[in-house]
Amino acid sequence: MYTSFFTKFVALMAIASGVAGQGLPANCDRTMTVQAGNTCDDISAAYNVSTYQLASVNNATVDAGCDNLYVGEVLCLGITGQDCTTTHVIQSGDTCSSVSTAADISINLLLQNNPNVNTICTNLYPGEVLCTGNQTYVNVTYSK
Structure with missing residues (x-):
């Protein structure tokens, strides 16, 4: 219960402070908000986005190893016209x-x-x- 409350609190604080959503690419077609324990591969699998696409469209905020995700961070999943969902x-x-x-x-x-x-x-x-x-x-x- 504490983890769930803490996760939601951190996400709300990130959104309220304007941190979440910073650095989203122009023409972002769809987004998701990072939850506790997410990895780039499980996000990619859950949202039908290739590992490469997820890393590329978020290269301004996500490092090459994808080990700097934080709870409440908003990630772009694809760019309009370049969004492979298969x-x-x-x-x-x-x-x-x-x-x-x-x-x-x-x-x-x-x-x-x-x-x-x-x-x-x-x-x-x-x-x-x-x-x-x-x-x-x-x-x-x-x-x-």
């Missing part, structure tokens, strides 16, 4: 080939929309969320 959560044994086949997209499109994945797909990890949309979403720089 995703796949990587499971042990997944490969770029298996993911692209299941999504009925080319490996090239999978890699284009997930530039954090290396070209030989050896850096996938369980829990990572990939964009598996059937169009190009990652083609312009996210801007504030």
Whole structure:
């Protein structure tokens, strides 16, 4: 009960002080508020946003390791026109080939929309969320 009250209190204080929502990119299409225990990967999975997209659109406030999230922080989940909501959560044994086949997209499109994945797909990890949309979403720089 204390944790729930404390979490809500911190979130309200962040909003009241104007901290929450600072640094949101222009044309942010959708948002979420960080809760206690959230990680970038579980946020990505819960809101159908790739790990790369979440990190990219919030690069002004979230560090590369995504270890500086705070309760009450408002994150942008996608930019209008660049918001891939078709995703796949990587499971042990997944490969770029298996993911692209299941999504009925080319490996090239999978890699284009997930530039954090290396070209030989050896850096996938369980829990990572990939964009598996059937169009190009990652083609312009996210801007504030």
